[in-house]
Amino acid sequence: MASSSMVVLVVGYLLLVSLGSSNAQLTTNFYSNSCPNLYSTVKSVVQSAINKEARMGASLLRLFFHDCFVNGCDASLLLDDTSSFTGEKTAQPNLGSVRGFEVIDQIKTAVEKACPGIVSCADILAITARDSVVILGGPTWNVKLGRRDAKTASKSAATNNIPPPTFSLSQLISSFANQGLSTTDMVALSGAHTIGQARCTNFRSRIYNESNIDASFAQTRRANCPSSTNSGNNNLAPLDLQTPTHFDNNYYKNVVNQKGLMHSDQQLFSGGSTNALVQTYSSNPSRFNSDFISAMIKMGDIKPLTGSNGEIRKNCRKTN
Incomplete structure (x- = not known):
């Protein structure tokens, strides 16, 4: 009797852990030891990009929104088309509209130089969105990190999930x-x-x-x-x-x-x-x-890939 109760308790605990794991693994200090200069590295590139073109701040913020609304905040938006899938960049809400990919490339290059193979493109999007708001005079917040990158993308999900400007x-x-x-x-x-x-x-x-x-x-x-x-x-x-x-x-x-x-x-x-x-x-x-x-914090919690799911891309435009 006691052993069966113990089994029930253990199973219940494992269920709770699995249910809470998607967001529980995101923390504000995720890279504090593995990449201590992450924030300053990202912000310097974002600052430079906005100095060149003030509109870029809005574009970088929008990348995070358009990424998170399609299968979660997993940097799937950044993937170029491949022979095995059509990416999200050519979906109607994104085509000729989303921009700033080259800035994300620059940030990723700088971050890889500082701490290779450590920081996901999904987390770079989250930090970049916050920095863009702050640089343009908005409020700041502690960004939750620990996301991993998707290995695929979905044009159809981007078409269906991102609300168009015609919506009621x-x-x-x-x-x-x-x-x-x-x-x-x-x-x-x-x-x-x-x-x-x-x-x-x-x-x-x-x-x-x-x-x-x-x-x-x-x-x-x-x-x-x-x-x-x-x-x-x-x-x-x-x-x-x-x-x-x-x-x-x-x-x-x-x-x-x-x-x-x-x-x-x-x-x-x-x-x-x-x-x-x-x-x-x-x-x-x-x-x-x-x-x-x-x-913004709540949006950043949408279905992140964590733990052994996904990967840490070396290049944000393609899988490893």
Whole structure:
């Protein structure tokens, strides 16, 4: 009787360990002994890239988001196509849109020089996202590390899992919920649009066809985004009209004033359940910062590969 109880206890313990292992193995001091200069090595390259082009900070932050939403934060986004799989770079949400891969290459080269074979590309994306926010004036946080890199990628998962700018509020909420992220997380993470730019093809329909948009704002955006889909598709406009290279809460102020650039932006303040939270963030930057930090940490916990799963890539673009 006693031995059978012991077996039950052991099995129960093993189940608990296995259930909790995905996130439990991520720690903020994962490389403190194996790669003590990791943070300074990464930040110097990120700083240099943003000094050359301020927009790059937003692009690097976006890489982390687009990676984590596809089978977890595993650097699958960084893989080039091979004979055995089609990567995620050519999926519709990424094609001609995600950028900054060469900066990640530079970071990986510098990190490999400092501590070869130790740091995953997935963790480099997580640190780079944090550094980009901080360098552009946003809040800082302790990044949880210990992820390993995927050995494959999925174009179909990227196509299906990354929410497009055409999504309604309910679709946005569902898309984030599918990743284990709450509505608050979704609204806070949308605040990443306080930096960066969008292509005309992603906001054309809004500035010509929607009514919940400030008229003068729409007119300004039309000047560089023709109504015809035959031209200007890649012309850029700032996601945040006032401070597109400074991380702040102006994004929410714009949305409250019907100056959200993309349909999905304005959906956050269109009479739905997220109106009150957008109002709060627009007037309370510290609340936005704290919720953004929580959401970024939570997003970084999406299905990481740990332990003996995956690998530590030598080159972020290909498997070992």
